[in-house]
Amino acid sequence: MIWIVIFSFFLVCATSFFPKYLIKKHENKYVEIDVSSLDKSKTYYLHVLGAGYSLDTRLSATKQLSDVTLSRLIEAIRISKKLPNYKIVGSGYSSLGIESQASVVKRAAVELGVPDDKIEMLTTPSNTAEEVVAFVNQFGIDKKVIVVSDAMHLPRAIMLYMQNGIVAIPAPTNFRVKHGINDYNGITFPSISSLDLMNEYLREQLKYWKDSWSNK
Template sequence: MYDFLKESIQLSNFFILFFLLLGITTYKYGLKKWRLFWVVFTLLFLLSSTHFLPAYLISKYEAKTPICHPKHLNLKETYYLHVLGAGFSLDPNLPANSQLELTTLGRLTEAIRIANQIPNYKIITSAYSKYGLESQASVAKRAAILLGIPSQNIEMLTTPSKTAEEVQAFVSKFGTNKKVIVVSDALHLPRALMLYKKAGITAVGAPTNFQIKKGPNYYRGLTFPSYHSISLMNKYLREQLKYWKDSW
């Protein structure tokens, strides 16, 4: 029930509900009294559903965490690359890397990219299984081994279910005196790094899974309304709400 309610908090659902309520109210009391509300609704919808504003906000937010370049690290130190969980499907017919959601696999790949360029490291996989089966941390560890990481260089945190718990589990197991690189989505990293700072560790961010990529074909202008743009705005607003909640 909680998961259903959490997933129901979507910008698209808000627009549908607002449109229905506004339509019923206008039908009952007439358009003249509710004209201002229709103007506000239309403006909010256009701002959220056309590409320019969602892309601008997300691009600016993702740029808050620089790319992690190993040449800027102290190569005499041992770095703990904490790969935050983002979902998996425990299908025994698939290799471990294919059991990971693409978001999780993208994070693991970024951690391996960095690990291959530094002499001393530990990759920390984390997240639980909501069904009490093999944990996401364990599947990610198996995937990392398939991708060339020695098993002795991997540690697991098998109990966390969300970002704040992942940070607390790391601190409980390894303390606060480790050099930590947090590997996560660029949109998610500001919150993850904030939680690490609250826990007493000033971590380095390694952003991946960028929502906005400004390649040669990137279009910066206005577009027709689309569900993709609403989805981008929804991701941005949800992350801002989570940041506000976790910062308290």
């Protein structure tokens, strides 16, 4: 009996429909930011949360960023072009004590046409909770903050900002599940990619629970 339960659970997790359903529900907590609704007289801080990089000196800064971090930066730049007053904030440390992720984000932003004086760095945080605390410590709680991150990751980031006294504006990107007419989100044969989706969803839920309780 127990093997039937285990096999059934495996099929549910490995055949795409259920993992995509859960991720879709989670990602739909925030819609794409409507920049036209923002108060253009204010200065907005676009916090680009870190998601990895490589200091491969053969490559330009944009290519040194992970695909996820680069996509977040591109979304921040897209938004900034519609705002008269803004700062782009890169964050992330270096575990080896060399150039930080925040520094590479800044170099990449400059490569993409952002003026140097429009970019700020948080060079010490190693995870999302530390990124939020570092922002508050450096800029205070009275700033207008737009958090740019993956749609899957944003609910936790926004919750952490709220715990630290800022009602931040979510700017989701890197949607894991899309709903275009050319996207198939039904049942598939069992696959590693579907298991990866389920694993990603469960890990994010556990991190949300951990962060929500650790700061109480």
